[in-house]
């Protein structure tokens with residue numbers, strides 16, 4: 001069976017749940033006390049898709065501002081970028097917009113962008129309306145999905161959507 005490799009990086013503010021999304025996808029596990037990422041971490045997961053196997057090579061970057069300058073090392077080689085915000089933190093949506101701008105200016109030309117509004121299990125304290133985020137995603141032709149790493153909602157779907165867009169492989 002043919003294996004297609006897909007390099008994906010996760011970007012977004014600290015604490016939005018990037019590592020939790022990856023942990024849910026790769027290990028189907030959620031940790032309430034997960035530590036902030038230092039630098040970046042790398043994980044892989046292979047999933048069957050039709051007649052192929054899709055191997056996701058995932059770079060989970062650190063959201064803390066002091067690590068910002070490392071991000072180009074990860075997004076430059078990626079076929080897709082998942083930019084995550086926290087639906088309960090308006091600030092994290094502003095940070096997402098800055099990531100979109102940075103990717104447009106410095107990222108690979110054909111990079112597939114997916115926007116993930118995480119923590120949708122916390123809808124009662126929501127600060128970012130889904131409609132606003134969806135419209136923003138449409139305006140930049142990005143994939144949009146709300147996820148809950150905690151409740152395992154839409155995490156697999158997020159990666160499925162990325163593989164369906166047929167992103168070109170990133171540079172080595």
Ligand SMILES: Nc1nc2c(ncn2[C@@H]2O[C@H](COP(=O)(O)OP(=O)(O)OP(=O)(O)O)[C@@H](O)[C@H]2O)c(=O)[nH]1
Pocket residue numbers: 012013014015016017018019020021031032033034035036037038061062063064118119120121122147148149150151
């Ligand atoms: N309620 C809820 N909490 C979540 C969810 N995803 C992550 N969290 C919590 O949010 C906090 C931060 O999660 P992380 O996965 O470390 O966030 P991160 O974006 O990787 O943070 P950095 O590594 O600093 O960039 C942790 O306490 C998680 O348990 C979710 O879907 N729902």
